[in-house]
Amino acid sequence: MEKRVVFKQKLLPYFLIAPQIIITLVFFIWPASQAVYQSVLQEDAFGLSRKFVGLANFAYIFTDETYLNSIYVTIIFSFSVAAIAMSVSLLLAAMADRVIKGATTYKTLIIWPYAVAPVVAGVLWYFLFNPTIGIVAIYLKLYGYEWNHSLNGGQAMFLVIFTAAWREISYNFLFFLAGLQAIPKPFIEAAAIDGASPLKRFWTITFPLLSPTTFFLVVMNVVYAFFDTFGVIHVITAGGPNYATNIMVFKVYHDGFLSLDLGSSSAQSVILMFIVISLTVVQFRYIERKVYY
Amino acid sequence: MKRFGLFLIMAVFVLGFSVTTAQAVTEINWWHAHGGRLGEKVNSIADNFNKLQNKYKVVATYKGNYSDTMTAGIAAFRSKNPPHILQVFEVGTASMMSARGAINPVYEVMGESGLPFDPNVYLSTVTGYYTTNEGKMLSMPFNSSTPILYYNVDAFKKAGLDPDKPPKTWPEVADYSRKLIKAGYSGFSTAWISWIHLENFSAWHNIPIGTKENGFGGLDTEFIFNSPLHVKHIQQLADWQKEKIFVYGGRRNLGNAKFSSGEVAMYTESSAGYAGFKKTCEFEFRTSMLPYWPEASGAPQNTIIGGASLWVMAGHSKDAYTGVATFFTYLSSPAVQADWHQFTGYLPITTDAYYLTKGQGVYEKKPGMETALKQMTLNKPTSNSKGLRFGNFVQMRGVVYNELEAIFTSKKTAQEGLDKAVKEGNKLLRKFEKANK
Numbered sequence: 001m002e003k004r005v006v007f008k009q010k011l012l013p014y015f016l017i018a019p020q021i022i023i024t025l026v027f028f029i030w031p032a033s034q035a036v037y038q039s040v041l042q043e044d045a046f047g048l049s050r051k052f053v054g055l056a057n058f059a060y061i062f063t064d065e066t067y068l069n070s071i072y073v074t075i076i077f078s079f080s081v082a083a084i085a086m087s088v089s090l091l092l093a094a095m096a097d098r099v100i101k102g103a104t105t106y107k108t109l110i111i112w113p114y115a116v117a118p119v120v121a122g123v124l125w126y127f128l129f130n131p132t133i134g135i136v137a138i139y140l141k142l143y144g145y146e147w148n149h150s151l152n153g154g155q156a157m158f159l160v161i162f163t164a165a166w167r168e169i170s171y172n173f174l175f176f177l178a179g180l181q182a183i184p185k186p187f188i189e190a191a192a193i194d195g196a197s198p199l200k201r202f203w204t205i206t207f208p209l210l211s212p213t214t215f216f217l218v219v220m221n222v223v224y225a226f227f228d229t230f231g232v233i234h235v236i237t238a239g240g241p242n243y244a245t246n247i248m249v250f251k252v253y254h255d256g257f258l259s260l261d262l263g264s265s266s267a268q269s270v271i272l273m274f275i276v277i278s279l280t281v282v283q284f285r286y287i288e289r290k291v292y293y
Numbered sequence: 294m295k296r297f298g299l300f301l302i303m304a305v306f307v308l309g310f311s312v313t314t315a316q317a318v319t320e321i322n323w324w325h326a327h328g329g330r331l332g333e334k335v336n337s338i339a340d341n342f343n344k345l346q347n348k349y350k351v352v353a354t355y356k357g358n359y360s361d362t363m364t365a366g367i368a369a370f371r372s373k374n375p376p377h378i379l380q381v382f383e384v385g386t387a388s389m390m391s392a393r394g395a396i397n398p399v400y401e402v403m404g405e406s407g408l409p410f411d412p413n414v415y416l417s418t419v420t421g422y423y424t425t426n427e428g429k430m431l432s433m434p435f436n437s438s439t440p441i442l443y444y445n446v447d448a449f450k451k452a453g454l455d456p457d458k459p460p461k462t463w464p465e466v467a468d469y470s471r472k473l474i475k476a477g478y479s480g481f482s483t484a485w486i487s488w489i490h491l492e493n494f495s496a497w498h499n500i501p502i503g504t505k506e507n508g509f510g511g512l513d514t515e516f517i518f519n520s521p522l523h524v525k526h527i528q529q530l531a532d533w534q535k536e537k538i539f540v541y542g543g544r545r546n547l548g549n550a551k552f553s554s555g556e557v558a559m560y561t562e563s564s565a566g567y568a569g570f571k572k573t574c575e576f577e578f579r580t581s582m583l584p585y586w587p588e589a590s591g592a593p594q595n596t597i598i599g600g601a602s603l604w605v606m607a608g609h610s611k612d613a614y615t616g617v618a619t620f621f622t623y624l625s626s627p628a629v630q631a632d633w634h635q636f637t638g639y640l641p642i643t644t645d646a647y648y649l650t651k652g653q654g655v656y657e658k659k660p661g662m663e664t665a666l667k668q669m670t671l672n673k674p675t676s677n678s679k680g681l682r683f684g685n686f687v688q689m690r691g692v693v694y695n696e697l698e699a700i701f702t703s704k705k706t707a708q709e710g711l712d713k714a715v716k717e718g719n720k721l722l723r724k725f726e727k728a729n730k
Contacts, residue, residue, distance in 0.1 A: 044728045046392040047371045132542070132550040150543030151701055239691075240544060241698035258360050259688040260367065260388065261724075 032273060038266035045260035057267035066243060067251065067268070073157075074247045078225035080161045085168035085221055086214070092169070093176035094202065107177070114170035118228060122235030125163040149237070153244030156237045160245050163236065164229045171224075172217050179213035180206065219283045223276065248272055321351045321616045322376035326362040326601065327436075328355055334636055342623050349616035359385075359601060360687070366606065370395050375606040377617050380435060382601045383422060384686040387508065389604050390431060391684065391729040397605045397614065399621070400429045405611070406618030414625070414643050418595060418669045422680035423602050426509055432602040433621050436639040438565035439596045439665045440489040442584065445478070446577040448558035452476035459581035463529070466559065466584050470538040473558045480538035481559035484546035487693040488599055489561050489583075490526065491518055496678035497583055498522060499591025508682035512726040516683075516718040519711040522589055528707035531700050541701050544694050549573075563599060564665030567638040580661040582668045594678045595671045600639060640665060683718075684725025692717045 042053045061067040092110055099106055113121070128136045129149060137147040149156040183206060191201045207214075230249050233239060239246035239254060246254075248268065256265030327335045332355050339353040356362040359382035366379040381389050389396055403410035412420065412430050423432045442459065449456040452472040460466040470480025483489055495502040500522055505514040533539035540557055542548015552560035553573040561583060562570075570578060585592035605617055623629060630646030633639065635655055641647045647666065650656065656663040672678075683689060693714050700710040 042728055044392065045367050045388060046395040048392060048394045049728065049730075130550070132548075132554060132556060148541075150547065151541050151698060153698075153702070238544065240694060242695045242702070242704070254691065255688075257364055259685060259691075260364070261685070261688070 035266045035269050035273070038262055039270045040263075042263045045262070053263070057263045058271075061264055061267055061271075066246070069243050070246045070248050070251045073243070073245060074226065074249075077157070077161060077164075077229075077245070077247050078222050081164045081168065081225040081229070082218060082221035084161065085165040085172050086217055088165070089169045089172035090176050090210075090214075093173050093180055094206075096173070096177055097180045107173075110173050111170045113167050114174075116167060118164075118167065118231035119235055121163055121167050122232040125159065125166070126236045129159055149241075151241050153241055156241055156244050160229070160232055160236055163232050164225060167232075168221060168224055172221065175213050175217055176210070179210045183209045216283075219279060223279060226272070226275065318350045319348065319610075319612050319616050321349055321378065321613060321620060323351055323353045323378040323380075323603075323620075324356045324362055324366055324376040325353060325380040326356060326359045326382070328357075331637060334633070338624070338629065338633070341629075342620055345623070346619070349619060351616075351620055370606060370608075373608065375608055377606060377609055377613055378620075379604045379606055380601045381432070381604050383437075383599050383680075384690065386423060386432070386602070387682045387684045387686060387725070390682070391512075391725075395607050396431075397607050398429065398431045399423075399433050399603075399605060400431070402605050402614050403430075403618050403621065406615045408615075408618050408622050410618075410622070414645060416640070416642060416644060416647070416670070418674055418679070419598055419640055419642050421674055422598055426506070432604045433624065434598075434602045434642045435600070435624075436565070436633075436637065437598040437600040437602075437642065438563040438639055439598050439669050440485065440493050440561055440583060441564050441580045441661075441664050441668060442582065443552060443560045443562060443566075443570060443578050443580050443661075445552070445555065445558040445574075446579055448473055448476065448478050448555070448576070452478070452558075456579065459579070460559070460584055461582075462587045463526070463584045464587070467533065467538050469559070470533075471536070474537055478558040479540050479551075479556055480533065480536075481561070482540045482542040482548045482551045482557045483560065484542070484548055484562040484566065485599070486541075486544075486697060487690045490530065491523065491693060492681060493583065493596045494523070494526060496595065496597045496680075497585055497593055498589040499594040499675055499677050500589070501677045502681055503683060506676040507680065508684075509676070509679070512684065512722075512729060514683065514722060516689075516715045516722070519708070519715045522586065524707045524711055526586065527697065527700060527711060531703070531707060534701060541698075552578075564640070564662075565600070565638050567659075567661050580664045582664060582671075591677075593668075593671060595674055596668050597678060597680050598640065598669070635662075638662060640669065683722060684729065685721040688721050689718050692721070 039057055040052060040054055041050055042056070043050045096103065096106055096110070116124070126134075128134050129147065131137050131148040131150055134147075140147045147155060149159050187205050187209075188201055191205055196204070226247075227249055229247070230253065233245055233247055233250045234253070237245040239250050249272065252265050252268045252272065255261045255268065259265075323339065325332075325335055335353050335355075339351040343350050354376070356365045359380075362379070363381050363385050366375060366381070369375045375395075400410075400412070412424075412428065415430075415434070419434045419437050420430055422437075423434055424430050444456075444459055446456040449469075452469075452475065454469055454472060460469045466481060473480060492502060495518060500520060501507055502518045503514045503516045505511050508514040530539045534541070540548075540551060542551045542557075546562060546566065548560070549562065549566065549569065551557045552562070553570060555576065564580075567580070582593065583596060603621075605614070625643055627643060627645040627649045630641045630643055631649040631653070634641040634646060634650055641650065651663075674680075696705070696710040696714040696717075699705045700707050705713070
């Protein structure tokens with residue numbers, strides 16, 4: 001206990017944490033409280049008439065088929081993005097860990113997509129898969145596969161998952177590679193001497209030792225898929241066709257900014273806020289404890 | 294150096310201040326949604342107006358697409374700093390109208406300014422959309438267009454069809470398409486499917502899209518675009534997909550590439566898309582009026598407009614409103630309108646501008662430009678064809694897109710899909726009614 005730093009002045013600590021507090025207040029607490037306030041009101045776009053409606057906005061969205069569908073879509077989307085992004089990046093990282101020649105080039109190339117903003121990534125893949133002029137779509141057609149994601153919900157979902165995961169693979173790769181390189185080599189060498197195959201060594205030694213990284217990435221990826229993929233959806237599908245890719249974040253934007261239905265949009269963002277809070281709690285409470293360090 | 298910089302800033306400040314006080318120019322802020330070449334044209338209109346007189350200065354600012362511009366205007370109003378003039382797309386009309394404290398209707402602004410203002414010089418098919426049932430003009434139409442049929446002349450020739458005889462009816466479109474398909478093309482596709490194949494479809498066949506004169510008669514309107522004719526048309530589109538007579542090109546005007554790349558030989562799109570196709574199509578194309586169903590007794594009636602109008606926002610000085618009125622008078626003058634019409638392909642808003650353009654022989658050189666006007670003015674608009682006015686209509690278009698996509702993928706029949714869209718739409722209308730009582 002004697003190691004604890006004690007400030008002599010009473011004001012200094014407050015002064016030092018002030019920037020953090022101010023930023024949190026201005027950029028999180030204030031808008032968040034505005035959202036909560038707005039979510040219990042029914043208001044026209046101009047703010048000319050304002051009426052307290054209690055939880056009516058919440059009641060409306062939970063009976064709204066489109067909203068329930070968007071929850072379902074979000075779950076499918078997020079977990080697919082996380083699963084694909086993580087498994088591919090783990091494979092790439094495991095490979096990169098063994099590469100000796102040209103390792104830097106290989107790593108640089110894999111990390112590259114992360115520098116691409118989600119919107120740009122969206123435009124890029126949208127062009128490649130454009131049903132009329134996209135090069136990939138044209139090749140698919142040559143092989144007899146009709147690609148039209150502006151009408152086919154499954155294809156649209158595949159395309160947004162693919163684009164979102166493509167970008168996230170780089171991020172995951174960085175963490176997995178760092179995680180792999182932190183695993184002490186003697187463990188693996190000892191297992192190798194005992195005659196364990198590379199695959200067995202990976203599943204019994206490397207993978208459990210990687211678990212902190214893996215669980216951290218699970219949470220990060222789900223959060224990414226929930227919130228940061230807005231640009232991808234916005235550019236490629238705008239939530240369509242027939243609500244097939246209408247994830248919750250996009251619906252908040254659509255209802256609030258395009259439809260100017262502030263009450264419903266705020267109620268939806270309050271729900272999203274609770275999802276983030278619970279994800280964070282899960283991360284710190286349970287996952288951090290159960291993971292083997 | 295640092296001090297010098299400070300001095301410079303001060304000097305600029307003082308100078309700028311003295312300049313504005315010396316001339317006492319009233320600034321009129323105009324927020325619009327035209328980027329690129331159209332944006333430059335908008336700026337030049339403002340500049341020309343500013344050069345013409347020295348009491349007012351119109352400052353045109355590009356605020357992004359239609360939704361962005363409207364949202365920006367609303368946000369500015371909420372923070373008590375709205376622009377004087379805000380460009381709002383046609384589907385935002387009902388929202389703007391209902392915001393009584395936020396807007397000053399154009400007829401009031403013009404009336405109070407004392408400037409001569411005759412609503413009859415405007416094309417009624419254009420202004421009707423923005424006018425109350427009592428004939429009072431609420432906003433100033435700016436850029437208006439209407440959907441027409443574009444067809445690929447080279448493809449027609451290849452398929453042995455006469456390019457001077459474009460299809461007039463939907464059954465003819467199907468016949469033509471079958472011949473075009475044999476020549477290696479697909480039939481037709483469309484942009485803005487909700488606007489063209491439901492909203493304009495209704496007006497063109499003289500059937501209502503909603504009760505209460507398409508919403509003009511009151512907020513308690515209800516959608517009724519699930520009539521047998523609507524269902525027949527949409528079901529036909531869905532069925533035609535199998536033969537490739539119809540190809541769905543996606544939302545908004547994403548399907549334009551299907552026409553310009555030569556995939557489909559016919560295409561329904563806004564008349565304002567003319568300039569774009571002129572640039573992107575490597576073949577000759579022409580335009581004609583929208584096809585109709587011959588069994589519909591009311592068809593062809595007239596089509597309705599899309600595009601945007603200029604709304605005057607509340608909360609400014611009387612002097613500023615006189616400035617706005619002066620600018621609107623300038624904007625409606627035949628020379629400005631004719632120039633705007635010829636440059637952009639949008640419809641002129643006054644009859645004088647139309648005759649001026651006709652007199653200049655422009656329509657002989659660009660016959661496509663007149664198709665839209667002829668179609669709009671084919672008959673005197675009825676209560677089914679003067680426009681539509683529904684609250685939450687931006688959302689409604691989204692609902693329609695989604696239901697149509699379900700129909701085109703055979704998840705629903707046209708009847709089921711349109712019934713659902715009507716049901717969801719009526720919910721949105723009730724919500725709007727409740728919020729605007």
